[in-house]
Amino acid sequence: MDGFAVRAADLTTASELHPARLMLNQETIACGTVPQVAVVPGTATPIATGGPLPRGADAVVMSEHSQPAENGAVEMFRPASPGQFISSAGSDMARGEVVLRAGSIIGAREIGMLAACGTAHVTVACKLRVAVVSTGDELVQPGEPLRPAGIYDANGAIISAAVIENGGEASFLGAFADDEEKLEAAMRDALASHDVLIMSGGTSKGAGDISYRIIERLGSPGIIAHGVALKPGKPLCLAVCDGKPVIILPGFPTSAMFTFHDMIVPVLRRLARLPPRVDIQTSAQLPFRIASELGRTEYVMVSLVQGRDGLTAYASGKGSGAITAFTQADGFIRIDALADHLPAGENVQVTLFTPQVRVPDLVVIGSHCTGLDLVVSKIVQKGISVRSLAVGSLGGLAAARRGECDLAPIHLLDAQTGVYNRPFLAEGMELVPGWRRMQGIIFRSGDMRFEGRSAAEAMKAVLADPECMMVNRNQGAGTRILIDQLLGHARPDGYWNQPRSHTAVAAAVEQRRADWGVTIAPMARAAGLGFIPLTEEHYDFVVVAESREREPVQAFLEALSSSSMQDALEQAGFSRAG
Numbered sequence: 001m002d003g004f005a006v007r008a009a010d011l012t013t014a015s016e017l018h019p020a021r022l023m024l025n026q027e028t029i030a031c032g033t034v035p036q037v038a039v040v041p042g043t044a045t046p047i048a049t050g051g052p053l054p055r056g057a058d059a060v061v062m063s064e065h066s067q068p069a070e071n072g073a074v075e076m077f078r079p080a081s082p083g084q085f086i087s088s089a090g091s092d093m094a095r096g097e098v099v100l101r102a103g104s105i106i107g108a109r110e111i112g113m114l115a116a117c118g119t120a121h122v123t124v125a126c127k128l129r130v131a132v133v134s135t136g137d138e139l140v141q142p143g144e145p146l147r148p149a150g151i152y153d154a155n156g157a158i159i160s161a162a163v164i165e166n167g168g169e170a171s172f173l174g175a176f177a178d179d180e181e182k183l184e185a186a187m188r189d190a191l192a193s194h195d196v197l198i199m200s201g202g203t204s205k206g207a208g209d210i211s212y213r214i215i216e217r218l219g220s221p222g223i224i225a226h227g228v229a230l231k232p233g234k235p236l237c238l239a240v241c242d243g244k245p246v247i248i249l250p251g252f253p254t255s256a257m258f259t260f261h262d263m264i265v266p267v268l269r270r271l272a273r274l275p276p277r278v279d280i281q282t283s284a285q286l287p288f289r290i291a292s293e294l295g296r297t298e299y300v301m302v303s304l305v306q307g308r309d310g311l312t313a314y315a316s317g318k319g320s321g322a323i324t325a326f327t328q329a330d331g332f333i334r335i336d337a338l339a340d341h342l343p344a345g346e347n348v349q350v351t352l353f354t355p356q357v358r359v360p361d362l363v364v365i366g367s368h369c370t371g372l373d374l375v376v377s378k379i380v381q382k383g384i385s386v387r388s389l390a391v392g393s394l395g396g397l398a399a400a401r402r403g404e405c406d407l408a409p410i411h412l413l414d415a416q417t418g419v420y421n422r423p424f425l426a427e428g429m430e431l432v433p434g435w436r437r438m439q440g441i442i443f444r445s446g447d448m449r450f451e452g453r454s455a456a457e458a459m460k461a462v463l464a465d466p467e468c469m470m471v472n473r474n475q476g477a478g479t480r481i482l483i484d485q486l487l488g489h490a491r492p493d494g495y496w497n498q499p500r501s502h503t504a505v506a507a508a509v510e511q512r513r514a515d516w517g518v519t520i521a522p523m524a525r526a527a528g529l530g531f532i533p534l535t536e537e538h539y540d541f542v543v544v545a546e547s548r549e550r551e552p553v554q555a556f557l558e559a560l561s562s563s564s565m566q567d568a569l570e571q572a573g574f575s576r577a578g
C-alpha cells in the first residue's frame with residue numbers, strides 16, 4: 001500500500017481520539033529504491049506500493065489512516081497487525097519451486113511467468129514445418145475466376161489451417177498440375193525445406209493420379225500404406241521418405257479432412273510435443289436409417305437438434321465431395337465396418353467438433369428455399385442463432401411431429417383436393433403462409449424452340465426435335481409431378497437424368513448438358529436463363545404449437561411478414577402468398 005513502513009508494536013494503542021505519533025525517517029521508498037535507513041521504534045518511513053521494506057519495519061499503514069503532524073512527525077489512527085500489507089519473499093514462488101513444467105504450451109500466461117522470473121530464453125519444441133501441396137489440373141485458387149470445369153482449391157486452405165490448429169507451421173506451396181516432372185521437382189523442394197509433406201488429390205486410380213508413384217523415388221522406405229478401410233478416405237497414402245512423413249490425402253475435401261484428423265493429427269501432435277486431442281462425445285438418436293458400406297469404418301457428419309427425449313442427430317448425407325457439412329455439422333458418428341446400416345431410432349455417440357453442443361435458438365427443418373435464407377439472415381442479424389436443415393417437406397413434417405423443430409417449411413400438393421400444404425397438417429400444427437414460387441420451363445435465352453412460346457407450344461417443339469435434351473427431377477419432388485403432367489407418356493432424351501435439386505437442373509441447362517428442364521423462377525433468374533411460367537407452388541411454414549409463443553419463432557414470423565421482407569422476396573423472384 002502507499003503509506004508508511006512501521007513497527008506494529010508502536011501502534012497498539014492508536015485510535016482516532018488518541019493517534020500514535022511517529023517521527024518520519026529522512027528517506028522515501030519508491031519502487032526500485034533500496035532502503036538505507038532502518039525503522040527503529042517510534043519512527044516510520046514513507047513507502048510506495050511495491051517498494052522494498054526497510055530493516056526493522058514489520059507492517060505498512062495506508063496513508064488514508066494517517067495525518068502529517070508538525071516537526072517531521074506523522075499521526076496514525078489505527079493499530080496495525082504485524083505483517084499487514086506486506087508480501088514476503090517466497091510467498092509467490094519459493095526458491096527451487098517448479099514454475100513451468102516441460103511440455104507446457106507457452107501462451108500469454110506462461111510467458112508472463114517466464115518474464116517475471118527474468119527468463120529471456122527457454123528451450124522449446126520446434127514447430128513442425130509442414131509443406132502443403134494440392135494437386136490437380138482442375139484446381140483454381142480462391143480469389144481467381146473459376147474457369148469451365150474448374151474447381152476451387154479448398155484443401156490447400158483447409159489443411160493449412162488444420163496443421164496450424166495442431167501445432168504445426170504450414171507453408172502452402174500452391175496447387176500443381178498433374179505433370180509428373182514438375183510435381184516431382186516440387187515434392188523434392190518441399191521435402192528439402194520442411195519436416196513433413198502433406199499433399200491432397202491424385203491418390204486413387206485416375207489417369208492423373210501420379211503423386212504416389214513419385215513417392216517411391218523420393219526416399220526410403222517409401223509408401224507404408226496405400227488404402228485404408230475408412231469411408232470417406234479410402235485412398236489415403238502414408239509414406240516415409242528418408243525419415244520424413246509424406247502423406248497424400250484423398251482429393252475430396254471431406255475425405256481429406258477425416259483422414260487428416262484420424263491419422264495425421266495424432267502424428268503431428270506427437271511430433272509437436274502437444275498432448276493428444278481430447279474428443280468430447282454426446283449421445284443422440286438417429287431420425288432416419290443410414291445405409292453404410294460393408295467393410296469400411298464410416299464417418300458421417302451430423303447436425304444435432306433437441307428433440308422431446310434428448311438430442312437427435314441428422315446426418316448430412318451429402319457425400320465426400322460436399323463441403324457445407326463442415327460448417328453445418330456439430331460432429332460425426334462412426335459406423336462399424338461390419339454394419340451395413342444403422343436403423344432409425346438408434347442411439348449413437350456423436351464426437352463433437354466443438355467442446356459443447358451449440359443449441360440453436362430456432363430450429364427450421366424441412367424443404368430448403370433460397371427465400372428462406374433471406375428471412376433467416378434477417379433474424380440472425382438480431383443475434384438469434386438458427387439451425388436450418390434441408391431434409392425435404394416430408395422430413396420436415398416428421399421432425400415437427402417429433403418436436404425436433406420450431407418451424408417446418410413445406411410445399412406439398414394434395415393431388416385429391418388440389419390444395420397445397422394444409423391437408424398435411426397433424427394435430428398441434430399450424431400453417432403460416434410463406435410465399436409462392438413460380439415453376440416453369442427453363443431454357444437458354446435465344447433458343448427458338450422456347451423463346452416467346454407458350455408452354456404447350458414449347459412442348460410440341462421439344463417432342464418434334466429428337467436432338468432436344470431434357471433434364472428431369474427425382475421421384476417424389478413436387479416439380480417431378482409437373483414434368484410428368486407436361487410429358488404425358490413421352491420420354492424424351494435426358495428423361496433418366498434425375499437430379500435432386502433446382503440448382504442442378506439450372507446448372508445442367510446453363511452448362512449445355514440439357515436444353516430444358518423445370519425449376520422455380522428465382523433459380524432461372526439467378527442463372528440468367530429463359531423462363532416459361534407453368535404454375536405457382538405454395539411454400540408455407542408449419543409452426544409447432546408448443547413453439548408458437550417462443551421469442552425466436554415470433555421474431556421469424558415478424559421478419560417474414562414485414563413489408564421490407566416481402567419486397568426482398570419479390571425482388572428475388574418470389575410472389576406473395578394469399
Ligand SMILES: Nc1nc2c(c(=O)[nH]1)N[C@H]1C(S)=C(S)[C@@H](COP(=O)(O)OP(=O)(O)OC[C@H]3O[C@@H](n4cnc5c(N)ncnc54)[C@H](O)[C@@H]3O)O[C@H]1N2
Nearest residue numbers: 134151153154155156201202203204205234250251252255
Ligand atoms: N476407380 C476408382 N476410382 C476411385 C476410387 C477407387 O477406389 N477406384 N476411390 C474413390 C475414392 S473413395 C475417393 S475418396 C476419390 C479420391 O481420389 P483422389 O485422391 O485421387 O482425388 P482426385 O481424383 O484428385 O479428386 C477427387 C475430387 O476431389 C477434388 N479435389 C481434388 N483436390 C482438391 C482440392 N485441393 N480442393 C477441392 N477439391 C479437390 C477433385 O477435383 C475431384 O473432384 O477417388 C474415388 N475414385
Ligand code: MOO
Nearest residue numbers: 232233234255320
Ligand atoms: O473414400 Mo472416398 O472418401 O469414400 O469418397
